[in-house]
Amino acid sequence: MWATAATATALAVVTGVLVTNGGAGGGGTAQAAKRPAPHAVRTALRTLAVEAEGDQAASGKRDTGPFSLLGLSWTKPAAELPGTVRVRARAAGTGSWGAWQSLGTEGDGTGQPESTRGATEPLWVGPSDGVQVDVDGHGSALPAGLRLELVDPGKSPAPDPASDAGPAAFVADEEPAEGTAAEEGTAGTGAASSPASAESTPDGATSQAAESPTPGASAPVAPSAPASPTAPASPSAPAKPTATTPAVGAPATPPPTAPPSTAPRPPIVTRAQWGADESMDDEAPEYGTKVAAVFVHHTVDANSYSCAQSPAMVRAIRTYHIKTNGWKDVGYHFLVDKCGTIFEGRKGGVDLPVIGAHTYGFNTDTTGIAVLGDYNEAAPSSAAKTAIARIAAWKLGQYKEDPTGKVGLVAGADGSGTGGKFKKGQTVTLNRISGHRDGYATECPGTRLYAALPEIRTLAGGSVAGLRITGFTGAGVSGTKAWTKGPATVRWSATTPSTLVNRYEVLVDGKVAVTAKATATSAALTFASGTHTVAVRGVHVSGKASTTATTTVVVDKTAPSFTTKPSTALRTGTVGSTSVPVALKWAATDAAALKEVRLTKPSAATYGPTTRSASLTAKPAATTTWSLTAYDQAGNTASASTTSAPAILQESSGKKTGKWTTKSSSSYLGGKSYSSSAKNASLTYTFTGRGASLVFSRASTSGQVYVYVDGAKKATVDLRSSTTKYRDAQWTTAWSTSGKHTVKVVVMATKGRPTITTDGLVYLK
Secondary structure (H helix, E strand, C coil): CCCCCCCCCCCCCCCCCCCCCCCCCCCCCCCCCCCCCCCCCCCEEEEEECCEECCEEEEEEEEEEEEEEEEEEECCCCCCCCCEEEEEEEECCCCCECCCEEECCCCCCCCCCCCCCEECCCEEEEEEEEEEEEEECCCCCCCCCCEEEEEECCCCCCCCCCCCCCCCHHHCCCCCCCCCCCCCCCCCCCCCCCCCCCEECCCCCEECCCCCCCHHHHCCCCCCCCCCCCCCCCCCCCCCCCCCCCCCCCCCCCCCCCCCCCCCCCCCECHHHHCCCHHHCCCCCCECCCCCEEEEEECCCCCCCCHHHHHHHHHHHHHHHHHHCCCCCCCCCEEECCCCCEEECCCCCCCCCECCCCCCCCCCCEEEEEECCCCCCCCCCHHHHHHHHHHHHHHHHCCCCCCCCEEEEECCCCCCCCCECCCCCCEEEEECEEEHHHHECCCCCCHHHHHCHHHHHHHHHCCCCCCEEEEEEEEEEECCEEEEEEEEEEEEECCCCHHHEEEEEEEECCEEEEEECCCCCEEEEECCCCEEEEEEEEEECCCCEEECCCEEEEECCCCCEEEEEEEEEECCEECCCCCEEEEEEEEEECCCCEEEEEEEECCCEEECCCCCEEEEEECCCCCEEEEEEEEECCCCEEEEEEEECEEEECHHHCEEECCCEEEECCCCHHHEEEEECCCCCEEEEEEEEEEEEEEEEECCCCCEEEEEECCEEEEEEECCCCCCEEEEEEEEEEEEEEEEEEEEEEECCCCCCCCEEEEEEEEEC
């Protein structure tokens, strides 16, 4: 939203269609354009009188010619519009009426001689062909001469394939070389339209074409060749033209030299590229001496626009500023859409301190940036915030100003009676990046966008935020240390967009080892033997730097070792016809830092550096090779393996004494088992191996057994279980080498639960 107008040629109130066609223009430096511009786009302004009675005014549903933006204006610029204004539009060609929407009436620097009419904020409604308005003064009389202003922005030109700006221009990384001219279009050659006779519009209002100056006669003079200058303009807004004003198209004041910036210029859609009709206004730009501050605005349009509509929105706003407000040009220096695309606004050169019409009393030596949309309730997009920050960094960087700092600005106009906050000549301390409301009594740039200004200041002039090392490729990291065999790639991340980063520097032992582009997120390094420190420094476009915490890097070329070679043993668990529970054991170490041990055969698994065993299963009657590889943090490795073969002895293979009963069930190994409740009944297995486990079936009524190994009693095993279990290896033993052994089970005939059921023995070959 804007709050003041710059100098404007006195314009008659035009009712009807204003058709203009002239040279595509725009600003840029005084240097020659590098490529031709698209033709200017004709825009049209249609008006519809709104009759008022006391504090009320309304129109029924009215058919109109095509329009996409509307507002309400009245005859006297100094008059206030009390109450509320609601409008709704009919979508073109559909017959569908949209919801009622409010027009902002809070005032935008009204009562200034630069404005030819009072007006509400304009509202983008999209392509429409019908309108309805309702005005309620809430008991106060409405101003005279109410009329709807309906702007048709015309059809946008085809995208310029050579343009450096587009729907996602804010993410572009390649910038023009500092100090060179911005690439702008040349003037178009379309012929001016002739005045048309009065005709009837669909709404019944009269319509008259406005005569446009002939482009050839009014083509703007490049700022490098100004006519004789007049006195400098007021700090608030340029003075109106006088008899001594230079010829049409010549700068009223000599343009200053565009200094190089400490920050790169962002991609900008030029006036030529968005189709500005330069024949619509014939006044020359006026200049201050520098850019000391940036004011952020919003246009209070609906946020539902598509970014493909943004060029049309910019043309429509400019037409409203010129033809409704009576200003010399669009008030803002730059306009930004929600996709982050930046549009050149007021003519005169994007790299020059053009005097704008955006913040009453503070138009000289400031830049105005407006975001398309309404940000009282909606939050601005990250793309839009980044775009604002990029413009601010570039413009303030031309004059070596800190975007995060403050500045004392002198009010160039008296705010009394206009809604302004300050008296003329008053020095006001403001942030270098401020909101419109900081300089004028307004809600602009909306509650949510205003709340985002601290973030935008940091983006524009702070250090690189959120910078941290995220890891190393080719090196192991644990805590604040990393280990490598020599080469490694350091990785990092930051929350500051790359478009606001100048470069990254990788520091090894405090010195810059690698300089990387702003888009980089990693860098390859090669370390000499020993211990080193690594950090990443991000340099912002403002020149401010931030540095990550350091990571200690240790060069380690020594492989780990297995201090205990891998081995297997039988363990407790459920035995099946295809799987036997086994435990794989090992011990690995490293002189620097062991990272992990990986099982590679017969299956894959990874274990931590302190793990010494794993519970696995092996296929019975088959030899299995167990292969392990130890890794240290640097990537050095050592491998070791062992082999084993479990075998199952059915209970029928054992030598029986006492009374035993054969039981049959598919739940038993081999479908059968032995059961006994006779005290001292025994079952003896003989085998050659290096480990054994006894297998039982268990239940809540199961009793106890004694276990003898090679004739010696080794254990008393209680087989009672709260849940029924089959094929349960309940007792195990192991020997250091393979040999012939006997294992005997003796029934204890425990009181109350004398029965036990045995299901064989497993031994490890």
